[in-house]
Structure formats: structure tokens, C-alpha cells
Amino acid sequence: MTGLTSEERDLLAPVERATILARTLDWAAINSGTGHIEGLAAMARQLAEAFAVLPGEVRLVDPAPVDKVDSQGHAREVVHGRHLVLSVRPQAQRRVILTGHMDTVYPADHPFQTCRWLDENRLNGPGTADMKGGLSLMLAGLAAYERSGATLGYDVLINSDEETGSLSSAALIAELAQGKLAALTYEPALPGGQMARARPGSGNYAVVVHGRAAHAGRNPEEGRNAVLAAGDLALRLAAMRRPGLSVNPARIEGGAPNNTVPDLAILHFNMRPATPELAAEAQADIRTAVAEVSAAHDVHMHVHGHVSRPPKAISAGTEALYGMVSKAAADLGQPMSWKDTGGVCDGNNIAACGIPVLDTMGALGGSIHSPDEFLLADSLDARARLTALVLRRLDRHGVLPA
Template sequence: MVNLTATENHALENAADAPMLAQVEKWAAINSGTGNLAGLKTVAGALADAFAVLPGAVRLVAADPVESVDSAGTVNTVQRGDHLHVRVRPEAPVQLLLTGHMDTVFAADHPFQTLKWLEAGVLNGPGTADMKAGISVILAALIALETSPLASRIGYDVMINSDEETGSQASAALIAELAKGKTAALTYEPALPDGTLAGARPGSGNFSVIVHGRAAHAGRNPQDGRNALLAAADLALRLGALKSDALKVNPAKIDGGGPNNIVPDSAILRVNMRPSTPDAMAAAEAAMRDAIAAVSRDHDVHCHVHGGFNRPPKPLDAAATRLFELVRDCGAALGLPPISWNATGGVCDGNNIAACGVPVVDTMGPRGGAIHSSDEFLIVDSLAERAQLSALTMIRIAERGTV
């Protein structure tokens, strides 16, 4: 370690000594798939107890209602789990937002439920890297920050939501509320195995297009029918043709149809769009409207669109670049391999935070990989490494009063 003060060294020692591995093993052993409300409640309680060591207010926030379209085209309300919110020193001159998520992609009945060591220092398990380990790093870094004489200059909100893996619709309003007035934000998605961070991210939107046609006998009077399934397929092809360097389009599924002797009168097209820029997002919305209007006219059907762009694009502006450079410089001071960042096709809560005008680095979690699969792994040595990186980054923001 180089260019570190005595007070920084003291805080960093506290960060490295935190019982992060034990926390990860405890929290990852509890299934907390986004739809597992009982598991999420258990994890939320455990996290509330753990974060109670910080000198602030800890609360559980009820999730906002979320709508979902089922395979019959019916719009239903889906319940999500409570979110954890911790607030410390809201009166301090420098304010940070730290975010993570307690949910995983592994449902309560998924076969991937247990932890095992793949080799010395590499832990395999559901949510180990994504992101129970990131939550442990947040806590360790904040406990270390509290030992610094600069702690009084910095306040923070911690938000651990329960629905990040499904797009954060139940927590988007809370994220936007907590992002207001923040100097910077840190989000704890895992870094790549070599420590590379995610830089610019595209936006993401999920859409369900409900197509209403007209049923008829497929042999006796098919001309009287309006084939909703055919219209949905035509729309899928038209939307797929919108793909470009600035826009990724994935028509993912069509629900609908029935007996072979009936012209189907309803279908639902599911599609994901990922625009790289705000202009590309606006263009995609307009192109989708045009495609739906054309299909409605050509097939004499009625279409209803449900959903939207829940993750705006996250370009790297000057403020975000300065924050990345600060993290890089802190890594160098800690003697870590050079930290770099690359654009990625994935999305996360960092998109939502950046859309609020707050600079954010959203891969501050430990190193790991194979996330969203049963091969998910955490590189355990990176727990202390990333806790120290976060603590030093926050201390230096407190010193500067800005990024």
C-alpha cells in the first residue's frame, strides 16, 4: 500500500478484519429468489440485524405493487418483498448512496440451493457473488468508515432491494427518492474475476404486447377470423428487424393459440429491447409504436402494450468518469492490479441511479463470475480487497467533499 495516511490505514485494517465470509455463507444459505417472499423476509430480517451496528436508522420499506401480464393476457398485481433502508447522518455535507439487492434468480424450488468449495478460496453457491457478498462488503466498508475521523463529514443511505433481478419495478421510486442530492453512489454488483468494472450500460425495456383478434372456424369460415397469433409473429419479425449497433432487440416468447380448428383470437408477444443511448431509446419507442400500428392495420387486430423501459441507458459522463478514476486511484494506493472498466450489455440499479444525475460505479462488489447459473462463484480473497477499496473511496470523497 502506498500514499496512505495513518488514519486511512487504521480504517482499512478494520475493513479487512470484518467477518464477511461468515456472513456470505449464512445469507447465501437462505433461498431468496425474487418470488420467494418467505425467504426474502428471513434475509431482510438478518440484514436489518446486521446493519443495526451502524449509527443510524434501519427500516424495512414495503415494496410498491408490480403488474404482470399472464399467459391469458390478464394483468395481475404481483407482491414483492420488503426493501432494507439504512440512513446515517443525513445532515452531513457529503451524502452517498450505496445499493445492493437481496434477491437472486434462483426460485425456492430451483435445484441450486447449497454452497460448496470449488477449490481453495473459490466458493460456489446461489447468490454468493450476485450479491450476498456485495452486501457484506457494503457493511464492512461502512463499519470501517465509522472508525475514521472523517466520518462526521459524510452521510449515507443504504438501500438493499428485493426485486433487482426482475427489474426493480417495486423499488424504482425508492431508488429515485434516495438518489436525490447525492454526491455519488456505489452499487455492489460483482466485478469480473480479474477485477474489471462495468462502465457504460445500455438501457433495458420489457414489453408484453397483447394482441386481440377474432375467433372463427379454421375450415368453415376462416375469412371471418382475425389471427392474433399470426399478427404477433409478424410483429416479432418487424421488431426483430429494428436491431442495430445502437439497439438490441430480443422477441423472446409468444403466448397464445389453441385447437388447430380455431383461428386464435388472442396472443401475447414478449420482447426485450436494449438501447445504448437515450436517443436510441426514444427511437425504439417510436419504431415500436409504428410497427404495432402497421400490424394492427394489416391484420385488423387490436394491440395493447404493457411494460416499458425500466432501465434507462447509462452513458459515462464527466462526473461518472471522475468517480471511476477515483476508484482506480484508490485501487492503486492499495496495491491492487490496475482497475479498468468496459462497457457491458447488462443492466442494474446503476442505470436508475445514473438517470437521476448521480455519478455511480455499480460493480463495487467482490470478484466472481458465472452469475445467474449453478456455476456461480465468489473469489473469497476479494472480499477484504473490495471492502478496503470501498472504504478508501468513501474516505477520500469525504476529504474532497466531491468526486
């Protein structure tokens, strides 16, 4: 840590791993799968109590309404947990936003519910890397920053639905991102400290296909097979793949008994465009494919969904932010690099607001979204120090072009 001033060394000295790790273990013991509303409520209470040590107002915000197509082809409202917002020095002229999520991909009945040590540094557990370790170190970094005569204002947003696309928190993300100098998001970095650079966009869709039922033996020609039409559409969507665009037909629901021409099917698919232009082109291609398949099979189709995660491009401001953070990491003895990735997160939404964002500021770890998920314990205090140092340098100097 040769690049630090004496004041910066004093700022970072109190940061210690044990407290951050203990908090991570406590939070990982709470199941907060996106659909587990009671678990999310318990997690939100824990977070509200923990973040209340910072000099700001903590509030819980109700989720925006979200519909999802069910197995019968009907749009039903999906219940989500509340989102946590902390506002510190809201009147400050220079402000940043820090974001994370309290939900995990593990539902209440998933067998992966406890933590265990794989070795002296690797902790295997649900949400340890993604991202309860990240939330815990974010808090430690903010607490350290506040000891430095802090003047920078900031909002902290911890949503309850990131793992399913942040549909109930997207408007809140956009509202809080406006006017910010920069954004830090606490998704996990890779074990070597590699950070995410550009990201594609992402959209989840459900196409409801209504055909006509008929007896499969007596009068099949009078039926209109919804499953067959959904399969035809799936093949056409898969054929849309090209450089910068992936389309993944994932599931077909519906159908009927073997002796009946099925009159209902629901095709679910995901689309990931690398640029807004590709997103617009793909949207037009989807409309064309739906119209052609509807006519060919004499069925009715309704498309539900959109690109909810805009593509994350790298602006000059983002380059400057990364340069500043990577310099701080180097001064702390933490090697850092970044590369483009195929994943998406709330950093996509923030970047779409024109705000420079670095979205892998969390714990180092791997195998996320699986029972093999792990974090590296020594990254907890290291990344907390990085957060504190980055905020102090933003406060004292700023890094971004006017």
C-alpha cells in the same frame, strides 16, 4: 499498499475475511428469489439485524405496486418483498448512497440451493457473487469507515426486486439518490477486477393481441389469427436492430387447439437502447409496427411496458469518481479497469438522476445467473477495504467537480 497514509493503514487493518465470508455463507443459505416472498422477508430480517450495527435508522419500505401481463392477457399485480433502507447522518451536508439487492434469480424450487468450494478461493453458490458477498463486504467497509471519525452522511438501499428490473423500488431509488455526492452499487466485478462503465437502457414489454376465433376447417377466413399477428410483429421488431439498439422477441404465449383459429396471443420482448435518443426512436418504431400489424391482420393490440432502466451515460462526474476509486484500488494493490457492458442494473436508474455512480463495487466473481455462479473469496476483504478507503477519501477530500 504503498500509497496509503498511516491513518489509512490503521483504518483498514481490522478488516478480515473470515467474518465477511461467514456472513456471506449464512445469507447464501437463504433462498431469496425475487418471487419467494417468505425468503425475502427472512433475508430482510437478517440484513436489518446486521446493518443495525451502523449508527443510523434501519427501516423496511413497502414495495410500490407493479402489474404484469398474465397468460390470459390481463394485467395482474405482482407481489414483491419489502426494501431495506439505512440512513446515517441524514443532516450531513455531504452525503452518498450505497445500493445493493437482496433478491437472486433462483426461485425456491430451483435445484441450485447450496454452496461448495471449487478450490481454496472459488466459492460456488446461489447469489454468492450477485450479490450476497457484495452486501456482506459493503457492511464490513462501512463498519471500518465508521471507525475513522466519519462525518459523511449516507443512505444504504437494499431492494428486493433488482433482478426483475426494480419496478417496485424505482421511485425509492430516485428519491434516495437526489442530492448525493456520489453513488456506489455492489454488483459483482469480473474476476480480473474489471468494472462496468457505460450501460444501455432496458425495457421489457408484453403486447397483447386480440383476434377472432373461428373453426380452422369450416370458416377459417372469418377468424383473425392472433398468433400469426404476434409472429409478424416479432419479425418486425427483430428487424429494428441496429448499432446501439438490440431488440429481442423472447416468447409468444396464447394460442388455441389445432382446429381453432387462435384469438389470443401475448408477445414478450426486451429492448436495449444505448442512448435516450435511440430509446425514443425505438418507441416510435414500436408504435408504427403495432399499427401496421394491427391493420394488416385486423386484430387489436395493446402494448404493456416501457424502458424502465434508462441508458447509463458517463458524465464528467462519473469519470472523476472512477479516477478516485481506481487510484484507491491501486494504492491497495488491486488492479482495476473498466469497459462498457451490455448489462443493466440500479446504476442505470441512479445515473439518470444525474448522480455519478460506480456500479460494480461488489465481490469479484463470474457465471452469475447460472448454477456455475462463483465468487472469489479473496475479493471480500479486498473490496471491503476499498469501500472503507473510498468513503474516507470522499469524506476528507471529495473528488467531484462542483
